[in-house]
Amino acid sequence: MTAPDVRRRAVGPGGRAPTGESGARLVHRLFVVRELGILLALVLLVGVTFAVNQRFLSAQNVKDLLLGSTILAILAVGQAIVIITRNVDLSVGSILGLSAFATGVLFVDNPGVPIPVAILVGTALGAACGAVNGGLIAAARVPALVVTLGTLYVFRGLDHTWATGRQINAADMPPAFLRMGTATVAGVPVLALVAVAVLVVAGYLLKHYRSGRELYAIGSDPDAARLSGIAVGRRVFFAFLASGALAGLAGVLYAARFGTVDANAGLGLELNVVAAVVVGGVAIFGGSGSVYGAALGAVLLTTIGSALPVLGVTPFWQRAAVGALILAAIGLDRALAVRMARRLRGGTTRGT
Amino acid sequence: MLPVLALTGVDKSFGAVAALRDARLELFTGEAHALVGENGAGKSTLVKILAGVHGPDAGQVLLDGAPVVFGNPGDARAAGIAVIYQEPTLFPDLSVAENIFMGRQPRRGLGRIDAAAMRARTSDLFARLGVRIDPDRPARGLSIADQQLVEIAKALSFDARVLVMDEPTAALSGVEVERLFAVARALRDDGAAILFISHRFDEVFALCQRVTVMRDGRWIVTDEIGNLTVEGVVRTMVGRDVSALFPKLATTPAEVRLEVEGLTRRGFFQDVSFTVRGGEIVALAGLVGAGRSEVARAIFGVDRYDAGEVRVDGRRLRPGDPPTAIAAGVALVPEDRRQQGLVMELSIERNATLPRRWALSRFGLLFGGSERRSAAQWARRLQVKAARNTDAVSTLSGGNQQKVVLAKWLSTAPRVLVIDEPTRGIDVGTKAEVHRLLSQLAAEGVAVLMVSSELPEVLGMADRVLVMHEGRLVADIPRGEADEENVMLAATGQREAAA
Numbered sequence: 001m002t003a004p005d006v007r008r009r010a011v012g013p014g015g016r017a018p019t020g021e022s023g024a025r026l027v028h029r030l031f032v033v034r035e036l037g038i039l040l041a042l043v044l045l046v047g048v049t050f051a052v053n054q055r056f057l058s059a060q061n062v063k064d065l066l067l068g069s070t071i072l073a074i075l076a077v078g079q080a081i082v083i084i085t086r087n088v089d090l091s092v093g094s095i096l097g098l099s100a101f102a103t104g105v106l107f108v109d110n111p112g113v114p115i116p117v118a119i120l121v122g123t124a125l126g127a128a129c130g131a132v133n134g135g136l137i138a139a140a141r142v143p144a145l146v147v148t149l150g151t152l153y154v155f156r157g158l159d160h161t162w163a164t165g166r167q168i169n170a171a172d173m174p175p176a177f178l179r180m181g182t183a184t185v186a187g188v189p190v191l192a193l194v195a196v197a198v199l200v201v202a203g204y205l206l207k208h209y210r211s212g213r214e215l216y217a218i219g220s221d222p223d224a225a226r227l228s229g230i231a232v233g234r235r236v237f238f239a240f241l242a243s244g245a246l247a248g249l250a251g252v253l254y255a256a257r258f259g260t261v262d263a264n265a266g267l268g269l270e271l272n273v274v275a276a277v278v279v280g281g282v283a284i285f286g287g288s289g290s291v292y293g294a295a296l297g298a299v300l301l302t303t304i305g306s307a308l309p310v311l312g313v314t315p316f317w318q319r320a321a322v323g324a325l326i327l328a329a330i331g332l333d334r335a336l337a338v339r340m341a342r343r344l345r346g347g348t349t350r351g352t
Numbered sequence: 353m354l355p356v357l358a359l360t361g362v363d364k365s366f367g368a369v370a371a372l373r374d375a376r377l378e379l380f381t382g383e384a385h386a387l388v389g390e391n392g393a394g395k396s397t398l399v400k401i402l403a404g405v406h407g408p409d410a411g412q413v414l415l416d417g418a419p420v421v422f423g424n425p426g427d428a429r430a431a432g433i434a435v436i437y438q439e440p441t442l443f444p445d446l447s448v449a450e451n452i453f454m455g456r457q458p459r460r461g462l463g464r465i466d467a468a469a470m471r472a473r474t475s476d477l478f479a480r481l482g483v484r485i486d487p488d489r490p491a492r493g494l495s496i497a498d499q500q501l502v503e504i505a506k507a508l509s510f511d512a513r514v515l516v517m518d519e520p521t522a523a524l525s526g527v528e529v530e531r532l533f534a535v536a537r538a539l540r541d542d543g544a545a546i547l548f549i550s551h552r553f554d555e556v557f558a559l560c561q562r563v564t565v566m567r568d569g570r571w572i573v574t575d576e577i578g579n580l581t582v583e584g585v586v587r588t589m590v591g592r593d594v595s596a597l598f599p600k601l602a603t604t605p606a607e608v609r610l611e612v613e614g615l616t617r618r619g620f621f622q623d624v625s626f627t628v629r630g631g632e633i634v635a636l637a638g639l640v641g642a643g644r645s646e647v648a649r650a651i652f653g654v655d656r657y658d659a660g661e662v663r664v665d666g667r668r669l670r671p672g673d674p675p676t677a678i679a680a681g682v683a684l685v686p687e688d689r690r691q692q693g694l695v696m697e698l699s700i701e702r703n704a705t706l707p708r709r710w711a712l713s714r715f716g717l718l719f720g721g722s723e724r725r726s727a728a729q730w731a732r733r734l735q736v737k738a739a740r741n742t743d744a745v746s747t748l749s750g751g752n753q754q755k756v757v758l759a760k761w762l763s764t765a766p767r768v769l770v771i772d773e774p775t776r777g778i779d780v781g782t783k784a785e786v787h788r789l790l791s792q793l794a795a796e797g798v799a800v801l802m803v804s805s806e807l808p809e810v811l812g813m814a815d816r817v818l819v820m821h822e823g824r825l826v827a828d829i830p831r832g833e834a835d836e837e838n839v840m841l842a843a844t845g846q847r848e849a850a851a
Contacts, residue, residue, distance in 0.1 A: 208464040210457055213446070217454050220443035227405065227441045228454050229426030287445035340493075 034281040034289075037332060038296040042303060049307040056310055059187060065303055066192040067182075067257065071096075071250045073195045073298040075269065076276040077202050078246030080294035082239050083277055084206070086219040086286030087137065087144035089240060092247040093269035094155035095129045099251025100265040101159055104168030107177065115177050119252050126248015127241055129155055134240030138233035144240075152270065156263075163263035170259030181256035191253050195295070198246065202291045215239060219286020275322060276301050279329040300325070354417040355380050356545045357402065357433065357514050362411035364397055364569075371397040375411070376571040377564055379514060379545040384536065386556040386577075387549045389566035390589055390807065390840075395549050396438060398566070399518045402547070403435040404428035426455075434512035436520045440499035444492035449474040451491050452506045477505040482531045497524055504532060508539075515539060516547045521555060522641060533559050551639050551844055553582045565589055582846060583837070590807055590836035605815070606630035609799035610682075610768045612651060615660035620646040621823040624660070628768070628799040633790060635814035636803045638843045642820040644803045645687050648770045651801070652684035653677045664768055681767030685757050685774065687803070694757060696746040700736065701727030703745050704759045730759035735785060751786070758789060769793060772803040787813055807836050821845045 049056045075092050082089045099122040106118055129151070136147045170178055183190045206212035214235050218225045225232050255261050280297025282289025301322060308318050355378040364372040372394045379385055389395050400406045401413065404422030412419045415431055422428040428435075442451050449470045450457070458469040474487035483501050485494070491502065500520060507515055515536070521529045536559060540546050550556055556563065557577060564574040565588045572588055610628040615621065621643035628634045636644045649655040651662050656672040663669065664680040677684075694703050704727040727741050736748075736755045745756055754774070761769065774790065775783040790813060794800050804810050810817055817834045819827040819842040827842035 210455065210459070210463075210465060213450060213457065213465065214455060216446060217443045217450075220445040221441070224441035224443055225454075227403075227425050227435075227437070229424065229429045230455055231424075231426070283445075287443065 034333075034336065035293045035296060038280060038293060038300055038329075042296065042300050045300070045303055045307055049310050052312075053310045056307070061306075063184065063187065063189055065299075065306060067189045068306070069299040069302040070189070070191040070195045071254055071257070072269075072272060072276055072302055073295040074198055074246050074250045074253070075273040076280065076294040076298040077195075077199055077291045078243035079273045079277045080280070080282045080289060080291045081202065081206070081215065082144070082243045083274075083282050083284060084219045084286055084289060085215050085236050085239050086222060087236060087239065088148065088274065088284075089130075089133060089144065089243045090148040090270045090274075091129065091133060091151040091155055092243060092250075092273055093266040094152050094159065095126050095244055095247035096251040096254060096266035096269060097263065098129065098155050098159045098162075099123075099126050099248040100254040100261045101163055101168065101251075101263060103252045103255040104172060104261045105162075107173045108168060111174065115174075115180065118177065119249065122252035122255075123245050123248040126251060127245035129248070130241040130244015131237070133244060134237035137240065138237045156267070160263045165263075167260065167262040168255075173255065173259060177256055178259050181253070181259070191257060194249075194253065198249070199291060199295045202242075206291060211235065211238075216287055219283075220288075272301065273298075275326055279325055281329065281333060283333065297329075353380060355414070356416060358414040358417075359398070359401070359408075360412050360414065362398070362401060362408040362413075364394075364401060364406060364409050370569055372401075372408075372569045374570055375566065376574075377547075378574070379547055381513070381543045381545050382540055383562060384540050384546040384548055384560045386560040386563045387547060387566065388551070388553075388556065388563060388585060388589060390805070393566040393589070394569035395566060396518060397569075399435060399437075399516055399547075399549065402428065402433060402514075402516055404433075429510070432510070432513035433516065434507040434510040434514070435516040436500075436503045436507050436518060438518045438522070440496070440503050442491040442494070442499055442502060445490060447488050448485055448491055448494075448502055449487040451502055452477065452509050456509075473509070474505070477508055480508065480535060481505060483528070497528065500524060501528065504535075508535065512539075512544060514545045514547065516549075518549045519551070521550060521552065529555065553585065553844060553846065556585075557582070583841075586837060586840045586844070586846075590840050603631040603795050603815075605632045606797060609665060610651070610801065611663040611666075612647075613661055613663070615647065615650060615657055615662065617646060617650060617655065617657040621650075621820070624820075624825050626818055626825065626828065628801050630767070630797045630799050631794050632815045633794050633800040633802055633813050635810040635817045636801060636820060637805075637807070637810045637817055637839050638820035640805065642843070643823040644820050645772050647820070648684065648772050648801065648803050649686075651677075651770055652682055654684070678764065681765075683761035683764060683766035683769050685754075685761055685769070685771040687772035687776070694745050694753060697744055699742045700731065700745055700748070700756055701741045703756050704730055704741075704763065706760060726763060727759070730763050731756075733759075751783070754786060755789075758786070762789075762793070766798060768799045768801070770801045770803075773805060774802060775804075775806065775809060783809075807839060810834075810839065811836065819843050 046057070055061065075096070079089055079092060102125050103118050103122045106113055106121055133144070133148055133151055136142060136151075137144050140147075180190055185193060206215065214225070214230045217228065217230060218232050218235055222232060251266070254265055276298040277289075277294040278284055278297070279300060280289065280293035280295065282294055304321055304325065305318060308321060309315065313321070357379045359375055359377040362372055362375040363370070375394060375398055377387070377398065387395050387398070397406065401408050404425045404427050407421070407423075413422065414420070420431065422431070443454065446454070452474055453470050457465040458473065460466040460469075471487045478485055478487070481501060481504060483498075485498055485502065491499065494502065501524075504520060507517075517536075520532065524532065533555075536546055536548075548556065548560055560577055562574060563577055563580060563585060565572045565585060567589060606629055608627045609630045612627070613625045615624040624647055626634070636647065638644050646655060650657045653669065653672050653674040653676065661668050662671075664682060667680060669680055669682070670676045695706070701723050705723045724741070731741055736752050736759070745753055748756065771790070775786050787809070790800055790802065802813060811834055814834070815831050817827070817829045817831075817839055818825055819829070819839055821843055822845065826845070827838075829838060829842075
């Protein structure tokens with residue numbers, strides 16, 4: 001008991017440990033590395049595909065890529081917020097479908113409705129669905145996986161009951177709304193700008209606000225979070241509210257982009273979203289990762305989808321490629337974690 | 353003078369187990385107050401009531417003389433109560449600075465977190481404690497001592513009016529304890545009230561002015577430290593009648609069944625050696641964290657060990673290999689039966705026959721009939737009270753669950769039974785039945801090693817009492833000489849007898 005005491009040398013007030021900075025750098029570098037890794041994979045993929053076919057980076061194709069990533073990226077941001085709290089939201093595809101159909105119906109019933117109102121209505125509908133999820137999880141203390149698996153079917157069922165086989169076509173929606181789906185500012189699609197705005201706001205809130213950091217704390221150790229006086233139930237509720245609202249927003253954008261909406265809009269999208277988030281470096285058991293990574297993951301998955309045909313890979317292999325990517329991402333995270341643990345043990349504790 | 357914080361007549365039960373009955377406590381500003389008691393005396397439950405984790409079933413919490421209700425830990429915090437828990441409660445993914453200030457991060461314009469201020473204040477706190485931990489590193493990978501220091505820094509960061517420390521020094525070295533005490537004394541002199549829970553009496557006497565003793569969830573006495581001696585406190589902690597509930601049958605110990613020699617697992621226990629004869633019940637006593645359960649698990653092979661060996665009937669067991677231990681006739685009834693001893697969703701008969709599923713099967717197939725017959729026989733012998741043997745184990749009471757665990761291992765006809773906390777959370781009536789079973793087994797020639805924190809059980813059941821203190825075997829007391837005082841003194845490191 002006493003032998004190690006001799007070696008433990010205390011630092012006086014103000015005396016900074018020389019090892020202090022290296023720990024900070026390490027963590028900072030790791031954060032950068034994780035998102036940088038996805039970015040590198042993306043650049044590599046685009047580069048190789050471009051080398052095979054120069055038209056891959058034509059203005060039109062880049063625009064299509066960005067447009068294609070938009071909806072998945074917005075959903076991934078919402079999903080990342082939920083997964084960071086050690087939960088999961090499987091109902092986002094159904095919420096998107098419901099919101100997209102509601103947007104269509106809104107325009108059919110009230111042809112003069114202003115576009116911002118439609119966006120608000122869709123987002124609010126999504127938020128309401130998210131509130132149902134969050135409320136059930138917080139009040140009934142049932143795992144999110146089960147609750148949102150249930151609401152996945154419930155929301156989709158509502159959508160089907162409401163649509164009764166109906167389909168809303170581009171002709172039913174105001175041209176200005178549909179133009180929003182394809183309009184560009186300086187060559188960048190408006191929808192992609194919306195996604196970037198969502199991403200920046202969410203990323204800033206999560207990094208610089210108490211409420212955001214508390215989400216990480218909850219995911220890192222829910223019991224400890226409770227002992228720290230964090231209102232765990234309320235924070236998780238708001239995470240699901242945010243995820244639902246973003247899925248609602250994505251539903252409106254879906255309607256604007258595709259113009260045709262039936263009850264199957266966004267069917268099965270939830271697994272793509274979870275895949276994007278995991279590929280983007282958000283730990284599936286919560287506590288770490290960022291919305292930037294999740295959005296990059298969404299862009300990467302979308303890009304793979306359009307790059308593989310260009311590279312001559314048959315569509316049959318595309319899903320396998322996505323799967324391999326998920327496994328690679330998890331393997332990378334594991335390797336990084338092991339390396340970091342070794343370094344943290346080795347150098348930066350007190351002593352000597 | 354009004355106490356800053358007081359508990360009056362507090363009761364708290366968890367299911368059928370009463371953790372606190374009429375608990376009392378008064379903390380005044382400028383005092384360090386020690387709370388002592390045996391394992392299970394209700395100290396940690398009391399802390400959790402002060403911290404707002406649990407609400408009392410009856411009685412009141414008084415803050416400055418006015419009753420308050422803490423709905424959650426946040427309320428207690430807001431009232432100026434900081435708690436250092438026995439187990440560190442850190443967020444492994446977040447930085448040390450964020451761990452300290454979670455929920456209370458310093459803010460700058462627009463409500464944003466001021467990361468620079470947070471880091472600077474963390475460095476200041478660590479400087480006060482005289483430790484060097486990088487505020488920016490994640491909490492993951494910190495040693496237990498460092499985690500405890502982060503917890504202490506967290507509690508200090510509150511400028512709390514009441515600082516509660518639940519065994520904060522268990523993982524700390526002497527120098528760190530000195531620093532912690534210097535800081536605690538400074539806080540006390542600034543007018544904070546400190547509640548200090550420890551099994552180390554030297555620390556209690558070095559830091560505190562008053563001592564409250566608890567036993568069996570009840571308040572026993574509060575007194576000035578000057579009026580007390582270590583021996584007196586220990587006597588008050590354990591002073592109760594050894595009930596006549598424990599019918600240990602007289603046996604003549606046979607040949608040595610279990611030999612443990614020089615068993616060491618770094619960081620848990622060192623150089624533990626003892627023997628258990630057939631027909632003998634040997635108790636392994638000591639405080640929580642002394643390494644008793646770890647030794648039990650190592651003997652069975654669930655945990656590895658770094659040095660030493662375990663022999664059963666003279667044959668060496670392979671370390672870290674439960675199947676060979678089972679084959680050699682060792683059975684382990686673990687401490688936490690819900691998590692480690694039973695498959696809660698399965699039926700009584702499935703659970704009871706789990707270790708013998710191969711013996712009961714024919715051609716590799718398990719037929720219901722043999723399972724049913726065997727389970728029924730054991731349920732009868734142990735008097736398991738259940739509607740049907742096909743009911744899920746989760747529907748049974750704690751005592752009956754424990755009987756199923758016993759049935760499970762007894763049906764393998766063990767030669768050595770290692771049983772960890774045989775009657776924790778079990779009502780008095782069933783306790784006696786469990787004791788009767790253990791005694792009967794010993795009479796049949798089984799070597800029983802019983803880890804127990806309940807002194808009456810240890811003294812009533814054991815032919816010999818081994819006492820562990822901080823990972824070492826410090827005493828080996830025969831039945832005739834064992835009493836509550838000498839066991840407790842050895843367990844708290846006040847007495848070193850020949851092991």
